[in-house]
Amino acid sequence: MTMLQVEQLGIRFGGVVALDGVDFSVGEGEIYALIGPNGAGKTTLFNCVSGLYIPTTGKVTLAGSDISSLRPFERARRGMTRTFQNLQIFEHMTVVENVMVGARIHEKGGLLAHMLGLPSVKAQNAATRRHALELLERVGIVARADERAGDQSYGVVKRLEIARALATAPRVLMLDEPVAGCNAAETAEVEAVIREVAGMGVSVVLVEHDMHMVMGLADRVHVLNQGKTLAVGQPDEIRCNEAVIAAYLGATEPADA
Numbered sequence: 001m002t003m004l005q006v007e008q009l010g011i012r013f014g015g016v017v018a019l020d021g022v023d024f025s026v027g028e029g030e031i032y033a034l035i036g037p038n039g040a041g042k043t044t045l046f047n048c049v050s051g052l053y054i055p056t057t058g059k060v061t062l063a064g065s066d067i068s069s070l071r072p073f074e075r076a077r078r079g080m081t082r083t084f085q086n087l088q089i090f091e092h093m094t095v096v097e098n099v100m101v102g103a104r105i106h107e108k109g110g111l112l113a114h115m116l117g118l119p120s121v122k123a124q125n126a127a128t129r130r131h132a133l134e135l136l137e138r139v140g141i142v143a144r145a146d147e148r149a150g151d152q153s154y155g156v157v158k159r160l161e162i163a164r165a166l167a168t169a170p171r172v173l174m175l176d177e178p179v180a181g182c183n184a185a186e187t188a189e190v191e192a193v194i195r196e197v198a199g200m201g202v203s204v205v206l207v208e209h210d211m212h213m214v215m216g217l218a219d220r221v222h223v224l225n226q227g228k229t230l231a232v233g234q235p236d237e238i239r240c241n242e243a244v245i246a247a248y249l250g251a252t253e254p255a256d257a
């Protein structure tokens with residue numbers, strides 16, 4: 001089943017055409033990687049799909065519904081969640097509190113009920129914490145739950161961001177450079193988490209510069225170059241695609257992966 005469909009997406013910034021007629025679709029539980037040289041349009045594509053940018057042309061469909069006119073938080077409520085290239089955690093909160101923030105988008109009860117500490121709110125908080133701990137367990141960092149988020153290593157924070165994204169119960173999870181800055185061991189840990197998430201039926205779309213990771217993890221790879229689709233295929237097809245290799249010459253070499 002197609003979970004995310006993007007049709008004819010285009011956007012320009014002044015005279016720069018950052019995206020031009022990009023199409024792709026992602027199936028349920030599929031791991032779909034977007035790659036391309038610097039400036040190819042990957043982040044812009046993420047921003048258009050998640051609603052941060054309003055594209056000049058195109059349509060985005062989530063689980064069969066047209067979400068093109070929805071704002072980012074409305075898309076999140078419908079099941080589209082993303083992480084950002086730069087770490088976006090609340091450093092002074094604990095690890096588990098950071099995950100609980102993610103779950104709030106689905107919680108009922110107004111600000112007044114929270115301020116009054118009504119029993120219904122306390123019960124909801126306890127349930128949210130339990131669920132957050134389960135998610136931390138799933139990404140392998142539950143032992144850190146009550147530690148300050150700002151004291152954690154890069155690899156832990158990257159997994160924390162995924163746990164927080166999972167707390168929104170996504171159908172599509174968009175990860176912007178999920179292993180940037182991670183060492184080999186941390187990369188392997190994040191990779192295992194992504195596989196597990198996809199195994200739960202969540203569609204994963206990722207932008208990543210680590211070609212070794214992409215080629216070993218993705219079901220399909222979409223190569224962008226100068227805002228246009230250069231190729232889409234399984235990692236083995238992309239690795240030996242001559243147009244892709246030419247686009248990368250002088251930059252990262254997918255054939256080396």
Ligand SMILES: Nc1ncnc2c1ncn2[C@@H]1O[C@H](COP(=O)(O)OP(=O)(O)OP(=O)(O)O)[C@@H](O)[C@H]1O
Pocket residue numbers: 013016017018036037038039040041042043044045
């Ligand atoms: N807000 C903006 N205003 C003007 N131009 C922009 C804006 N955002 C992106 N661009 C331009 O759009 C093009 C695509 O940029 P984008 O950041 O999406 O590429 P990228 O593939 O994510 O690159 P990188 O791998 O370096 O992160 C570039 O020419 C960039 O300068």
